[in-house]
Amino acid sequence: MSASSDVGRIARAHANWHWSEIVFWCLTLACGFLFPSRYLIMTDIVRLALFALSLDLILGYAGIVSLGHAAFFGIGAYSAGLLAVHGVITQPVLALIVAGLVAAVIGFLTSFLVIRGVDLTRLMVTLGIALLLEALSERFSNITGGTDGLQGIEMAPVLGAFQFDIFGRTGFFYALIVLFVLFLIARRIVHSPFGLSLRAIKNNPLRAAAIGVPVNRRLIGVYTLAAFYAGIAGALFTQTTQLASLDVFSFERSADLMLVLVIGGTGYLYGGLIGAVVFRMLQEFFSNITPEYWQFWIGLVLVVIVLVGRARLHRWVLFVPNWIIRQFGGQKATVAVSEGEAS
Amino acid sequence: MTLALETKGLGKQFGGLKVTRDLSLQVTQGARHALIGPNGAGKTTVINLLTGVLKPNAGRILLEGNDITNLTVHRRVLRGLSRTFQINQLYPDLTPIETIGLAVAERLGRGGDWWRVMGTRDDVNAEIAENLERFHLTDVRNEPTVTLAYGKQRLLEIAVAIASKPRVLLLDEPAAGVPESERHDILAAVASLPRDVTVLLIEHDMDLVFSFADRISVLVNGAVLVEGAPDEVARDARAKAVYLGEGADG
Numbered sequence: 068m069s070a071s072s073d074v075g076r077i078a079r080a081h082a083n084w085h086w087s088e089i090v091f092w093c094l095t096l097a098c099g100f101l102f103p104s105r106y107l108i109m110t111d112i113v114r115l116a117l118f119a120l121s122l123d124l125i126l127g128y129a130g131i132v133s134l135g136h137a138a139f140f141g142i143g144a145y146s147a148g149l150l151a152v153h154g155v156i157t158q159p160v161l162a163l164i165v166a167g168l169v170a171a172v173i174g175f176l177t178s179f180l181v182i183r184g185v186d187l188t189r190l191m192v193t194l195g196i197a198l199l200l201e202a203l204s205e206r207f208s209n210i211t212g213g214t215d216g217l218q219g220i221e222m223a224p225v226l227g228a229f230q231f232d233i234f235g236r237t238g239f240f241y242a243l244i245v246l247f248v249l250f251l252i253a254r255r256i257v258h259s260p261f262g263l264s265l266r267a268i269k270n271n272p273l274r275a276a277a278i279g280v281p282v283n284r285r286l287i288g289v290y291t292l293a294a295f296y297a298g299i300a301g302a303l304f305t306q307t308t309q310l311a312s313l314d315v316f317s318f319e320r321s322a323d324l325m326l327v328l329v330i331g332g333t334g335y336l337y338g339g340l341i342g343a344v345v346f347r348m349l350q351e352f353f354s355n356i357t358p359e360y361w362q363f364w365i366g367l368v369l370v371v372i373v374l375v376g377r378a379r380l381h382r383w384v385l386f387v388p389n390w391i392i393r394q395f396g397g398q399k400a401t402v403a404v405s406e407g408e409a410s
Numbered sequence: 411m412t413l414a415l416e417t418k419g420l421g422k423q424f425g426g427l428k429v430t431r432d433l434s435l436q437v438t439q440g441a442r443h444a445l446i447g448p449n450g451a452g453k454t455t456v457i458n459l460l461t462g463v464l465k466p467n468a469g470r471i472l473l474e475g476n477d478i479t480n481l482t483v484h485r486r487v488l489r490g491l492s493r494t495f496q497i498n499q500l501y502p503d504l505t506p507i508e509t510i511g512l513a514v515a516e517r518l519g520r521g522g523d524w525w526r527v528m529g530t531r532d533d534v535n536a537e538i539a540e541n542l543e544r545f546h547l548t549d550v551r552n553e554p555t556v557t558l559a560y561g562k563q564r565l566l567e568i569a570v571a572i573a574s575k576p577r578v579l580l581l582d583e584p585a586a587g588v589p590e591s592e593r594h595d596i597l598a599a600v601a602s603l604p605r606d607v608t609v610l611l612i613e614h615d616m617d618l619v620f621s622f623a624d625r626i627s628v629l630v631n632g633a634v635l636v637e638g639a640p641d642e643v644a645r646d647a648r649a650k651a652v653y654l655g656e657g658a659d660g
Contacts, residue, residue: 070543071532071535072535073539074529077551078511078535079527079528082529258527258528259524259527259528260515260521260524260526261521261523263504263512263515263528264515264516264521264522266501267501270503273463277492278512278516279487279488279517279521279574280484281482281521282484284522285522288522288524
């Protein structure tokens with residue numbers, strides 16, 4: 068039946084790769100070769116991007132606000148650290164997955180508390196859970212190393228072949244590959260019926276239920292998934308810095324993550340990635356010119372973003388490149404679309 | 411006589427205010443049953459009770475003889491009880507394909523599928539195409555809902571409810587706010603709903619009620635005041651007094 072295959076084609080078209088996405092990833096990879104002296108900060112950006120991608124899954128797609136996402140980051144970080152210190156799993160990739168799964172289990176268990184409330188309740192519950200975990204890891208300092216952090220983390224070579232080096236080259240490419248693979252999975256998920264039902268729930272949960280969507284079950288699912296992603300981001304942190312300390316659970320980490328998504332935008336997967344790059348660059352830039360007052364400038368940028376509106380800023384920034392492209396490619400061609408228009 | 415939908419002594423109160431009192435409705439299989447009543451009669455509360463948004467304080471709700479009083483909203487939908495909404499509650503940035511696709515995927519148990527891209531299941535696609543065709547939405551199938559004409563949005567509203575293949579459909583003022591020029595399409599769509607689907611129509615518009623319904627219940631102060639065939643209700647003095655007399659504008 069042709070009407071049916073047309074429908075299939077149109078529905079699938081949303082999941083097609085836009086060429087700007089391919090450019091984005093090529094540029095990202097190119098950075099790894101262009102700036103060999105900057106591996107440490109670039110790895111930091113990749114980790115933050117993965118962490119932000121995780122928050123975007125629940126905030127941008129399912130509408131769950133969280134001020135305690137560092138809880139899962141921290142669990143991933145300590146899991147990876149403990150696995151390495153006690154020599155349980157020294158193979159980084161395997162340890163990464165196990166750490167992610169531990170975070171996912173905690174995510175699943177706490178999701179029942181989170182789905183009950185609305186926005187303000189959720190903020191408080193997520194914040195509370197992160198504070199709880201921070202306090203627990205301080206109390207059980209015999210396991211976690213307390214304020215000194217977890218000492219003596221030694222990582223085996225990645226896949227038995229690539230030793231972590233002091234320049235952070237292996238660490239960077241390892242983190243980048245992990246980010247890319249998890250991005251591909253997330254991209255697939257948000258274009259699935261499951262992903263579509265999340266968007267429906269975010270827009271209008273009552274209506275979603277009236278269509279037959281089991282709202283709570285879907286929210287539990289995506290919250291668990293996001294916890295898995297955040298756990299992996301935390302484990303990457305431990306593995307690439309060979310450090311795990313109490314600040315993995317800190318409120319600042321959760322709050323910074325919100326800022327990353329405010330900068331980059333939510334609900335189109337790239338928001339977290341772009342936001343992470345811009346956020347860290349701004350931080351670098353401002354702390355170079357005013358080491359003591361960089362937070363003032365970051366704050367100012369945020370206020371401007373929120374007041375002017377991100378969509379408008381995107382349009383301004385993309386105005387010139389889009390204008391040039393249109394001269395060559397006709398009216399419909401755009402170099403990139405702002406979040407509202409992206410699928 | 412099999413009953414498609416039945417309520418037994420349904421009661422709901424908010425604090426001291428009794429909004430639904432001892433409501434016993436019987437909707438027969440395949441019926442075109444209208445529920446009318448003046449503003450504040452409790453029609454919306456009845457819908458919310460039937461669909462599971464509100465839990466009753468007393469009484470039971472039976473769908474084709476099965477007790478659904480304690481089922482959640484989405485489980486009732488999967489059992490075959492769908493509704494349309496009075497004010498558009500559609501998804502502004504989703505297209506008709508996506509909106510109908512949601513309902514079809516959930517009914518076929520594919521809604522939790524997280525590893526397959528939307529549009530790769532032939533059974534889902536075929537049903538989406540069928541519903542688009544039936545409700546004249548094929549030409550706008552890939553447009554965001556917010557850009558559709560109001561009449562098209564009302565059609566999509568009905569299409570989504572039908573996509574769940576309901577046994578009983580609650581139509582909440584399907585023609586409300588639709589401009590005169592687009593009214594005909596809505597009325598035609600309502601009139602051509604499959605006969606095996608039982609319809610409970612909640613409506614203000616007396617023309618629509620009397621042209622469509624084969625049975626009418628008049629709801630006043632949360633209880634059924636009069637029930638009968640349209641001509642009986644039209645003749646009934648009590649119904650005239652409480653409703654038709656003062657509600658003649660609507």
